[in-house]
Amino acid sequence: MGRKHLDTRAIGLDIGLAFVKWLTGAENLHYGYWQGLEVTAANLRAAQEAYTDRLFALLPDRPARILDIGGGAGETARKLLALGHEVEIVVPSPFLAERCRANAPGARVHECTFQAFTGQGPFDICLFSESFQYIPLDLGLSKCLGLLAGGGRIVLADCFRRKGFKRDAIRATVGGGHPVTRFRATLAALPLEVLSEEDITGQTAPSVEIEQGLYNVLGYGLTRVDGELQARRPWLHRGLSRALRLVLSARKRARLHQRLNEQSRNRATFAANNVYLMMALRRRA
Incomplete structure (x- = not known):
């Protein structure tokens, strides 16, 4: 099977x-x-x-x-x-x-x-x-x-x-x-x-900004968690960063960053x- x-x-x-x-x-x-x-x-x-x-x-x-x-x-x-x-x-x-x-x-x-x-x-x-x-x-x-x-x-x-x-x-x-x-x-x-x-x-076109706003909220949450881990659990932060690089290609990481942390998907671009x-x-x- x-x-x-x-x-x-x-x-x-x-x-x-x-x-x-x-x-x-x-x-x-x-x-x-x-x-x-x-x-x-x-x-x-x-x-x-x-x-x-x-x-x-x-x-x-x-x-x-x-x-x-x-x-x-x-x-x-x-x-x-x-x-x-x-x-x-x-x-x-x-x-x-x-x-x-x-x-x-x-x-x-x-x-x-x-x-x-x-x-x-x-x-x-x-x-x-x-x-x-x-x-x-x-x-x-x-x-x-x-x-x-x-x-x-x-x-x-x-x-x-x-x-x-x-x-x-x-x-x-x-x-x-x-x-x-x-x-x-x-x-x-x-x-x-x-x-x-x-x-x-x-x-x-403004509809894409509503969707992007949701992703930015998720991105903000993940960024806060990332910052706390880096400051308080650096060993865990390094391990998770390595794991992410193994699982996701550079292209996929760039797209994920765009989705979560940028506003390039907006009405003007659309x-x-x-x-x-x-x-x-x-x-x-």
């Missing part, structure tokens, strides 16, 4: 969702829409609800059959069900699929990638809410075309990399997603028209490297 690897992604999601639920009362890891709001942890829920309101404005004002692709922990699906929509969720993570069933019991959950999804349309809406970046660019939109009902829409909200996205081999650049130029080319090659498009980079788009698309007549 082979050694079982730790599922660090599931552990990270579990911790992240638990923290956000403690802070906001909802298992929602989406960016917030910060227009008119002070950027503080206390306003995170209000910012996330403002984001959802803006997203839902692109949906029909009548009950619709919606495919929520990459449905997170089911918070969006729960709200869609409350509005009278019929919802199916595609989510590959067993952990998130479990949370979807708990948070949106009225939705049908498909525990698979969108690439492997074999459900039947037609759907009035194919919804990508910060999930499009995890799906191969040549498949995401084209597969939706085969699932949409006549007059149906693709509603897409996600982060894309700007043309000048600066990848750093040592320090992680905040943001991500598909290169926006490649996305534009893929969209232009398909029989789709843009019904609406809004650049909300400036309104969503906006310089990324663009956040909220769009509604329809099959071209």
Whole structure:
């Protein structure tokens, strides 16, 4: 029997969702829409609800059959069900699929990638809410075309990399997603028209500072412990330092330091490297 690897992604999601639920009362890891709001942890829920309101404005004002692709922990699906929509969720993570069933019991959950999804349309809406970046660019939109009902829409909200996205081999650049130029080319090659498009980079970018603030609090605590050990238990401090160098490469230590002790992951850096788009698309007549 082979050694079982730790599922660090599931552990990270579990911790992240638990923290956000403690802070906001909802298992929602989406960016917030910060227009008119002070950027503080206390306003995170209000910012996330403002984001959802803006997203839902692109949906029909009548009950619709919606495919929520990459449905997170089911918070969006729960709200869609409350509005009278019929919802199916595609989510590959067993952990998130479990949370979807708990948070949106009225939705049908498909525990698979969108690439492997074999459900039947037609759907009035194919919804990508910060999930499009995890799906191969040549498949995401084209597969939706085969699932949409006549007059149906693709509603897409996600982060894309700007043309000048600066990848750093040592320090992680905040943001991500598909290169926006490649996305534009893929969209232009398909029989789709843009019904609406809004650049909300400036309104969503402050979200990264809320996350960074949490890491800085952790970093401050670890720095205090490190200082006390160095002063009062130098032998233990030296041993732990050696162990850390053995376990983590120089690159990983640099990234950990960046995450815990710096503020380089901020709204300005995010906006310089990324663009956040909220769009509604329809099959071209």
